[in-house]
Amino acid sequence: MQAHARLGFILLLTPLLLWLSLLIIIPHIDMALLSLRERVGVAQYETSPANYLTFFGEPLYLRTFMRTAVMSILATAITLLIAFPVSFYIAKIARGRVQSALFLLCLVPFWVSELVRTFGWMILLRETGVISSLLQYLGIASGPVEMLYNDAAMMVGLVYTSMLFMVVPLVTTLQSLDDAVIEAGYDLGGSGPSVLREIIIPHATPGIVAGSIVVFMLSLGNYLTPTMLGGKDSLWFTQLIYSQFIVRFNWELGAAFGFMLLILSSVIVWAMLRLTGQTLEKTMG
Amino acid sequence: MTPDLECDALTKRFGAALAVDDVSFSVPPGSFFSILGPSGCGKTTIMRMIAGFLAPSGGDIRIKGRSVLDVPPNKRPVNMVFQHLALFPMMNIADNIGYGLRRKGLPRAEITRKVGEVLERIGLPDIATRKVEELSGGQKQRVAIARCMVLEPDVLLLDEPLGALDLKLREHMKIELKALQAAFDTTFVYITHDQSEALVMSDQIAVMNAGRFEQVGTAQELYYRPETAFVAGFVGDSNRWSGRVETASGGTLGLRTEGGLLMQATAHGRPLATGDRAEIYVRPEAIRLARQDADLAQFDNRLSGRVTSLLFNGAASRILVQSDQGGPEIEVTLPQSGEFADLGRGDAVHIGWSGAQSNCFARTGAA
Numbered sequence: 001m002q003a004h005a006r007l008g009f010i011l012l013l014t015p016l017l018l019w020l021s022l023l024i025i026i027p028h029i030d031m032a033l034l035s036l037r038e039r040v041g042v043a044q045y046e047t048s049p050a051n052y053l054t055f056f057g058e059p060l061y062l063r064t065f066m067r068t069a070v071m072s073i074l075a076t077a078i079t080l081l082i083a084f085p086v087s088f089y090i091a092k093i094a095r096g097r098v099q100s101a102l103f104l105l106c107l108v109p110f111w112v113s114e115l116v117r118t119f120g121w122m123i124l125l126r127e128t129g130v131i132s133s134l135l136q137y138l139g140i141a142s143g144p145v146e147m148l149y150n151d152a153a154m155m156v157g158l159v160y161t162s163m164l165f166m167v168v169p170l171v172t173t174l175q176s177l178d179d180a181v182i183e184a185g186y187d188l189g190g191s192g193p194s195v196l197r198e199i200i201i202p203h204a205t206p207g208i209v210a211g212s213i214v215v216f217m218l219s220l221g222n223y224l225t226p227t228m229l230g231g232k233d234s235l236w237f238t239q240l241i242y243s244q245f246i247v248r249f250n251w252e253l254g255a256a257f258g259f260m261l262l263i264l265s266s267v268i269v270w271a272m273l274r275l276t277g278q279t280l281e282k283t284m285g
Numbered sequence: 286m287t288p289d290l291e292c293d294a295l296t297k298r299f300g301a302a303l304a305v306d307d308v309s310f311s312v313p314p315g316s317f318f319s320i321l322g323p324s325g326c327g328k329t330t331i332m333r334m335i336a337g338f339l340a341p342s343g344g345d346i347r348i349k350g351r352s353v354l355d356v357p358p359n360k361r362p363v364n365m366v367f368q369h370l371a372l373f374p375m376m377n378i379a380d381n382i383g384y385g386l387r388r389k390g391l392p393r394a395e396i397t398r399k400v401g402e403v404l405e406r407i408g409l410p411d412i413a414t415r416k417v418e419e420l421s422g423g424q425k426q427r428v429a430i431a432r433c434m435v436l437e438p439d440v441l442l443l444d445e446p447l448g449a450l451d452l453k454l455r456e457h458m459k460i461e462l463k464a465l466q467a468a469f470d471t472t473f474v475y476i477t478h479d480q481s482e483a484l485v486m487s488d489q490i491a492v493m494n495a496g497r498f499e500q501v502g503t504a505q506e507l508y509y510r511p512e513t514a515f516v517a518g519f520v521g522d523s524n525r526w527s528g529r530v531e532t533a534s535g536g537t538l539g540l541r542t543e544g545g546l547l548m549q550a551t552a553h554g555r556p557l558a559t560g561d562r563a564e565i566y567v568r569p570e571a572i573r574l575a576r577q578d579a580d581l582a583q584f585d586n587r588l589s590g591r592v593t594s595l596l597f598n599g600a601a602s603r604i605l606v607q608s609d610q611g612g613p614e615i616e617v618t619l620p621q622s623g624e625f626a627d628l629g630r631g632d633a634v635h636i637g638w639s640g641a642q643s644n645c646f647a648r649t650g651a652a
Contacts, residue, residue: 180371186359187336188436189388198384202375 035255051256061240061257068237069264071151072219075158079166079215080208082159087170088200092179106167114161118228121157122148125229149231157225162218166211173207174200209278213269220265237261287350289314289472290335290363290440295344297330304330306496307344312440312474312489317466319475319483322493323519328476331493332442335474336365348439359388364433365442369449370425372417378404378428379413385436403435406468422450426458427465434469443475447482459485480520484508492516510553514564514646523566524615527648530561538645540565544612549585549640555647562648569603569616571642574625574634581637588615589635592628595619604628606636 038050055061090102109117124130125147135141147153177200185195201208226236241261244254273279288311297305305327312318320328333339335346337358345352353361364385373381379400386396404410407427412420420428426446433441443462447455463486466473477483483490484504491501492515500512511517518525526546532539538550540563550565557563575581578589593614594605602619617636619625628634 178369178371180367180369181373183336183338183358184365184367184371184373185384186338186357187365188385188432189359190384191359191388194388199373199375 031255031258034252035259037252039252051253052260054253055256055260060235064235064237064240065260065264067235068220069268071155071158071236072216073268075155075162075219076212076216078155079159079162080212083163083166083170083211084204084208086163087167087174090167091171091174092177092182103167103171106164109160110164114224117161118157118225121153121160121229125153125156148229149234151230151234154226154230154234157229158219158222161222161225162215165214165218169207169211169214170204173204177203205276205278209273209276212272216268216272217265220261286314288312288347289316289349290318290474291345291347291350292331292335293345293347295331295334295346296342297327297334297339298342303496305334305341308493308496308498309344310491310498310501312472314472315470316488317463317473317475317486319477319487319490320493321477321480321483321490321520324478326493327496328478328493329444332365332444332474332476335440336363336442337361362439363442364436364438365444366429366433366446368444368446370429370446372425372429372432374417376417377413378415378417378420381417381428382432382435384432389436399435403431406434407431407465423454423458423461426450427461430462430465434465434471438471440472440474441469443473445477445479447477447479455482462486484520492519494519511566511644514566517564517566517644517646521568522616523568524572526565526612528563528565530557530559530563530645533557533559537640538563540645542612544610546588546608546610546612548643550643550645551641553644555645557645557647564646564648565643566645567638567643570618572615572617572636572638574604574617574620574636576634578635581635583639584637585640586643587635587637589633590615592630592632592634595628595630604634606634 035051036047036049037045038048040046055065086106090099090106094102122129126132127144127146127148129147131147132141132145135145136143181199181203182195185199190198221238223236223238223242226234227239230236237257238261241254241257244250244257248254290312292311293309295305295308296303308327308331310318320331322328330339334341337353337356341354346354348362353363373384376384379397382400382403383396386399391399400413401410404413407430409424409427412424412428417425417428429446430441430443447458447462450458459482462473462475466486475483475486484507487504489501490504490507492499492507494515500507500516502510502512507516507520511520517523526540526542526544526548528540528542528546528548530538531541531547533552536552536554538552538557540548540550542548542565548565573581573584578587581587588606588608588610590606590608592604593607596603596605596616600621602621603616604619605614606617607614615636619628
């Protein structure tokens with residue numbers, strides 16, 4: 001009996017261990033070794049921090065690095081601001097079939113690939129696109145308007161891509177808030193803003209933090225949206241990694257960049273958790 | 286004296302359904318008023334209208350003589366203890382109780398003082414910094430009441446707050462709630478489907494059924510002199526017979542049940558005439574049990590029969606008696622004074638009750 005239980009435990013654990021070791025631990029060890037290697041001659045390598053020094057020595061790399069972080073935080077904040085009322089409506093105001101229908105509507109865009117979705121935005125925003133034509137037709141704009149290839153267009157794309165990942169955890173936590181608790185807040189003299197501040201947001205904090213972490217990670221690691229919707233100045237850090245690996249064939253520097261991105265996201269998530277007084281166990285459990 | 290709470294022809298429709306149908310009542314200051322009714326009778330709807338979460342379809346609600354219909358819930362001088370208490374889990378006890386005071390914009394020192402006072406009053410002075418989930422059911426209950434009472438409302442609404450407690454604690458909290466009401470000297474409006482809660486605690490009880498008040502009165506009035514068949518059936522237990530009035534003279538009725546039993550009953554001023562179809566209600570505890578018929582000489586209704594079942598439930602034990610004259614089994618309270626301790630199934634017994642103890646109602650419709 002006991003042997004059976006142990007066998008079952010091992011069988012259940014195996015996929016997780018395989019996944020962790022093959023897809024996460026081994027590649028990262030390899031990347032770490034790769035990033036600490038300097039090419040000194042043809043097929044000659046030495047262990048040195050040269051790649052990291054290159055990163056810190058080049059203003060473009062550092063600026064792109066910081067810009068990516070700030071823009072990702074901004075995208076997360078905007079996504080939260082839009083998703084919160086949407087989630088509140090779905091979780092607390094809509095009832096029955098309307099509720100499930102609205103939830104499904106949030107999911108529908110994810111049935112097509114991210115590439116196609118981004119093209120959708122290009123069709124809307126480009127110079128000869130729907131919005132530009134509409135503005136000209138209405139006489140608001142005299143000539144074609146180009147709305148693509150800037151930070152705003154990129155931000156729209158990032159927020160749109162991340163919306164579902166914010167809505168799902170928020171709806172789940174808000175649904176677990178008893179309506180009577182909100183009513184009690186009003187009954188005891190609370191107004192809309194104070195009930196939101198003192199009751200709804202504290203209750204929803206784990207959902208807000210979980211959603212924000214996911215959206216932030218997705219934005220930080222996004223490659224497609226900044227590439228397609230962003231302009232010449234909207235360089236994203238993932239594009240730097242891509243160009244080092246694929247264009248320049250400098251895997252050592254690419255690996256160092258990858259590690260910097262990992263460190264960056266870990267530090268920001270840790271700081272956010274500290275700032276909101278949350279722990280990862282509380283948020284994910 | 287102006288009543289603390291007055292409802293005047295209060296009506297609420299949900300689409301075509303009439304949830305509350307033309308209900309009027311007034312609650313004098315400092316009293317404990319209960320609305321007792323089965324689930325779905327509209328009592329929660331009344332409470333939510335008083336609290337301000339629902340707008341009435343018609344009628345008026347006045348608190349201390351002033352109509353509150355256009356006052357939003359956060360400005361009404363009423364507070365509510367919710368069914369599942371709805372304490373704020375994200376705050377500690379002191380913050381829970383201080384929430385309403387903070388909303389009023391009181392200075393911090395005064396909030397601390399008032400919270401301390403009210404905690405003292407509910408007998409839990411040391412729990413200010415505890416978390417909600419660390420409290421027991423009874424403590425949460427008291428905190429929920431304190432959270433409202435600290436705001437000194439004109440009326441405190443309680444929506445079946447004892448429903449979630451276990452039996453022993455519920456019995457204890459009944460007494461405690463009544464004591465708290467006396468201590469705070471505030472008007473309590475309590476809704477429940479549990480008649481024992483209403484009977485034990487209330488000064489006045491309204492029995493509600495299908496959106497209407499069937500009767501408003503003290504516990505004794507409801508129990509001894511129900512005005513309608515619904516009240517007689519809902520408050521306390523009753524043996525019930527259907528029958529027809531055979532004789533009616535000077536307030537005394539002679540009735541024959543469908544099973545053929547002949548019974549005497551007092552009309553208690555109810556309009557019943559010869560030939561009327563009637564419902565007869567007799568409480569199990571109003572029926573005297575005896576071994577000899579001679580012991581029951583003083584009663585105008587006497588039957589002999591056999592015990593078919595013993596329903597032992599401690600002090601509330603009963604027996605079922607099958608009368609020799611036929612008809613349905615009759616529930617009789619089993620006295621616990623010892624003389625019937627050896628009573629067993631199949632034993633012959635005599636039962637009797639006074640006609641004045643029974644309640645008869647004219648039978649309406651098909652019911």
